[in-house]
Amino acid sequence: MKILPLARVQFGAMVVLALLTLSACALLAGLPRLVQGSFDANLHQSLRAAMASQVDxxxxxxxxxxxxxxxxxxxxxxxxxxxxxxxxxxxxxxxxxxxxxxxxxxxxxxxxxxxxxxxxxxxxxxxxxxxxxxxxxxxxxxxxxxxxxxxxxxxxxxxxxxxxxxxxxxxxxxxxxxxxxxxxxxxxxxxxxxxxxxxxxxxxxxxxxxxxxxxxxxxxxxxxxxxxxxxxxxxxxxxxxxxxxxxxxxxxxxxxxxxxxxxxxxxxxxxxxxxxxxxxxxxxxxxxxxxxxTGLPQLLNGYLAALSTARTVMFLVLGGLLAVAVGVIVLAVHLLADRADEALALARARGGSLRQVAGAGTALVALAVVPATLAGYALSWLVPGPVLPLVHAGPALVCGAAVGFAAVRMALAHRAPLRERRDDVAASRPSARRVTLEVLVVGLALGGAYLLRTRGLAAGTAGDDPFLLLVPIALTVAAALITIRCYPYPLRLFVRLAARGPRAVPFLGLTRAARARSGSVLPVLILLPALAVSVFASVIAGGIAETQRLASWQDVGASLRVSSPIELPADAVARVRAVPGVELVVPAQTASVQLGFGGERADVIAVDLGQWRRVLDGAPISVPAMPAAGAGVPALVSPELRGRGTMDVGWQTRVKVAERGVVPSVPGFFARGKFLVVPYEINERPTANTLLIKGDADAEAVARAVGRPRAQVSSQAESLAAIESAPLTGTVRVVLLVTTVALAAYALVAVVVTLVIGAADRARALAFLRPLGLTERQAQGLTVLEILPMILVTALVGLALGLGLPAALGPGVDLSAYAGGVAVAGYSPGLATPALLAAGLAVVAVLGAYAHTAISRRRAPGAALRAGELA
Structure with a gap:
């Protein structure tokens, strides 16, 4: 059987399949290289930042x-x-x-x-x-x-x-x-x-x-x-x-x-x-x-431990992209096979063997898929980064899935010449074995999510815990099964309400939607993982962005901070206050002091906490207020100094300080160890070697105003820019953005392809109804009501799953490696991206319905109906 004439006839469907394959292979082979390249760049950066005595x-x-x-x-x-x-x-x-x-x-x-x-x-x-x-x-x-x-x-x-x-x-x-x-x-x-x-x-x-x-x-x-x-x-x-x-x-x-x-x-x-x-x-x-x-093994193992969960989450996102891309390509193969079925059935009826007919159909798909796979694989080499096994496996899996699905479908569809298939026969009820299996999958998914939240990650596995890989997949499959089984029931309620109304179009459209068999809605369920993973990626990206800002404030402790190893004179402080953009300057003094009369030492900062709180007004961090003074100088102490009561501190003079509270850290200064926070006037002559500045002043202008070569000026904006420009951080933002856009595009393509696949059956139903007086506007409304409920239900379930995945994964999602070392503790998802995705799907579905009715309007009833069906 000649393939090229058949390919010319189905040129449009083959182009769609080739473009989908090309994009999927380029993404699946290029993004892992980009991600792994960022892992290596971040490792190199961390080794350069470490002391040579640790690395060598x-x-x-x-x-x-x-x-x-x-x-x-x-x-x-x-x-x-x-x-x-x-x-x-x-x-x-x-x-x-x-x-x-x-x-x-x-x-x-x-x-x-x-x-x-x-x-x-x-x-x-x-x-x-x-x-x-x-x-x-x-x-x-x-x-x-x-x-x-x-x-x-x-x-x-x-x-x-x-x-x-x-x-x-x-x-x-x-x-x-x-x-x-x-x-x-x-x-x-x-x-x-x-x-x-x-x-x-x-x-x-x-x-x-x-x-x-x-x-x-x-x-x-x-x-x-x-x-x-x-x-x-x-x-x-x-x-x-x-x-x-x-x-x-x-x-x-x-x-x-x-x-x-x-x-x-x-x-x-x-x-x-x-x-x-x-x-x-x-x-x-x-x-x-x-x-x-050498400290190199500890550095390397610590780096991998911090990165393991973040790496797993990244490849989890890429795995979702792979699943959705394969699903959309299988849909495109389904479309091409449907369009070529008539020619292949005719060849089979004229004496063609099953091997010849199925081989011709498979070769038609391979003609579109194989060159596109090679082209996408070649394009991925433009992306810098090491070559992982996934770089080769991704395109091979896409190509194998497309060609394999085509071969199986062709063989099943043309087992016998002119095999009659009836689409109006009621579907059989699911067997007890199938229902039991589906209930088991749902139960395992919920149990796995519960265990992951309660027990955390398995000891010593970090991000390689299989629960972290399997739970999101199980939750997605469970959500898909529940959607397939449950979505007809609320629709039937609406059907009953529509049956009492005077109009027939709502009743007919909702009835066709509610009576859709499981097999006919499976293509649409590609939307569920697409939406879930894309929303999950957008939520993760938002959480990382917020935590990066938090990390920059914790690193500096103010909009600007001036630190000097020696005392800053009063005229230097006055010059800083006069710099344009400086709103408030709070002096502070830091030192290492002696605790008691032995060799124990602790870090201390003397500062007016009330003024510092004004500096941090509007920032994502704050500092506690100093408790009221009692016996001795009040002090906030670190957890390591908890419970010591009154302590004798050797600084400029011997001072007795009394514990008035415990603080786990001091933004910009202390994150661990032994430290104290005391009032600024603790010494007889308060001297400032640190300035906490509020405002949007230029850091270089502040440094010039200080006029001390050994003084350092730290900026919250520069700290945030450094975190955002880190190789790992920049790459994760790019990958999440590309993944979100790609999954949204695949979801929209899935809607369009699904509309085209069901076009023949829909045209046949409209051809029956038009002779009975169905108008063009009613035909459009009927088509929208038939396809829109399933898309909306799937979109809502996918959005809910994507918004809930970070909470479901719980302690398994540790993205501190992408956020300056600060744990991404909370995810406050914005509704902009989910709303745009849902609105886009709805708009595409409606536009597809209108386009379909416009095209079918030009077709004669005889093109959709067989002889005798109008009798």
Whole structure:
């Protein structure tokens, strides 16, 4: 049987099928790549934001004797090469080459006290393999080879070293000073230079915060602070640095490229790190054992845990798109098969075998579907992102479903030549087995939703809990079954009411709608998942947008916030108040204070909470009012400090504060840990180092008004823009928008195709009624009343299901990864999108009804009726 002549006759239906297939394949193959690409980009961004000391792989070993000492840089380089040679295959693409990124080698002492300081001053000695290209000498010169001196009758080594500029200011270490180190095994250090980092923001320095700044620690039971710094040695100094008599650690840092790991490869990388740690521990190292130190597995696993539910919800939306797209394409195949049935039946009656006839019909569908599938698959490669199995499986499933449905339908429709089919025979009642199965599906769906809400996610499964995948599907199927079974009953009530009226059109239209068999309404039920998923996507998008705004306010704590490590003078505060757009400025003071007389410390903010509440007027966050004062200074404390009553706080002076309430967090300042909120006047001389600003002033103008280079200005608008511009956040908005639009379009196409599929039967009914006096207006009303109830019922059920899915999924929907780390706690769905979707469906149904009656009006009754049916 020739296919091309049949394809020319059915060209319009084939074009519709091809366009639907093309769009579905492009979306189903492109969107997963876009989503997975955003997952990878967000992973890379989180690794770049983390400290290099957490991300990189650091191999360390202690030297405890001269036999274990490394005296030459070449010895470090040889072991670095050994550590790289034993890297597992999964880690080799992740670790950068030698000399790149943050990779380096080092040797540092720790706990090295300055003689005569009473154990309150420590100067450690350190060698960095790449110090020359990391620091600049601001005073003095670079260190040279060590020398010797006599101390307490013994000859000791004198190391030439350089210290950071801050050590000069806080520890009094100046160029030319000589300090003796150690309590028993003495050495001396001569300060020959001061240095500053060439790039203080370089991630490299997170490996050596002790080199870059002075560390201050308050020992328990003491009011004075211990001060620690690490002085840099030259390669010559390394030759005299020994672990005998002091604490000495060698380190080899293998740099991890933050852009190398992928979210799909995280499990392999974490397993490889564990295996690498075991292998490193087996390397020969004298009397000490090598150990691997890295926070990368915790970072990767924490990222996946935060992303798992959000990933599942995204692919749940894409799964709904797949189901709806396949359903609409099957409808289009149904339309093409109906139009080609007459020609195929004639070929079958003329002696064509079932294989020939069914094969011809299947080939006709394949002629439209296969090229469109390949074209859509090819278009998806224009979307950047990794290739997932779903990229290949989606188009293949669409093509297979279309061709497979065509083959089965053709084989069943043409089992026998000229097989007579009667559409006016009453449908059989559903069997008890079928009813039992449907009741079981509904019960399981409701039970699954209840369990998901009450028990939450299964422990250790996060977003991979099967309940989170199966419950939405089960709820959609249950809603579809209930709609199929229940929608005729309210219609029959309206039929009874219409039967009492004087007009026949409402009675006839509603009667035809109520008597529609289950099989005839199945195509329309494609609207249910389409509407449910599209409304669900719009509700999720709205919830994410609201939470992003909330997260930005929680991050800053005001419209603008000025933070300074030193006191802000009164004239700077006055200049800020004069900046255009500034409505209100509330000064505050933050500090780390001593609790009691031991080493326990807590963060504190002194602020007028009443004024701060005015700053937050109209914002989605607020702060509590300060309770009335009683004995002592009133304070709001964190949950960690709950129940302590009155506390002695060491700040500018010793102050007794009394607990007056508990706050879980302070917007813009504290989210966890030990902290207090006290009145601004707690100190004798209130000094502001923080300003909380209300208004829409420009952040740069505020920074210029402050006039302090170390002061930082944070803006709620900029924080919101940063959250919205994150790769993951931007992608989820695009995916949800595209999915909503695509599902709405598929729903409208389903309505049109359904109208066209039922056109022949509808034309036949109108052909019977027109000779009895049915007018054109009545024909249009009859058609609308026949198709509109099912569409409206399905639309309402789909809208209700979409609005209820977030609440039904309950704790399974955790979208904090898309909202700046803040949990999307509430969904307040707007009615704009649901109303537009329902109105669009109704308008398309009405327009289709009018178009159908206009077309059928031009057809003669003999075109729709068979011989003898008018007799």
């Amino acid at each position: 792989l650091a191999v360390r070993v202690e030297s405890r004797s001269r036999q274990e000492d490394l005296r030459e840089p070449s010895q470090f380089a040889a072991r670095d090469q050994r550590f790289r040679s034993i890297l597992p295959a999964a880690l080799r693409p992740v670790v950068g080459p030698v000399g790149t990124g943050t990779g380096h080698m080092s040797a540092k002492t720790w706990g090295t006290p300055v003689q005569g300081s009473g154990g309150m001053t420590f100067v450690n000695l350190g060698w960095l393999s790449d110090a020359e290209r990391r620091v600049r000498w601001s005073e003095g010169r670079a260190p040279g080879a060590p020398g010797t001196m006599t101390y307490q009758g013994a000859t000791i080594t004198v190391f030439e070293a350089a210290v950071v500029e801050e050590a000069r200011d806080k520890m009094g270490l100046r160029v030319g000073d000589v300090r003796v180190l150690g309590e028993s095994d003495h050495v001396a250090v001569r300060i020959v230079g001061l240095f500053a980092p060439k790039d203080p923001a370089d991630r490299y320095w997170s490996h050596h915060p002790d080199v870059l700044r002075v560390t201050e620690v308050q020992p328990p039971g003491k009011l004075d602070l211990e001060r620690h710094t690490t002085a840099l040695l030259s390669d010559g100094g390394l030759t005299a640095l020994s672990g005998e008599g002091r604490n000495l650690v060698y380190s080899w840092v293998l740099p991890v490229d933050p852009a190398a790991p992928t979210s799909l490869g995280v499990p392999d990388v974490t397993r490889a790190i564990t295996a690498y740690g075991r292998v490193v521990g087996l390397q020969p190292g004298g009397g000490s054992q090598y150990r691997l130190e």
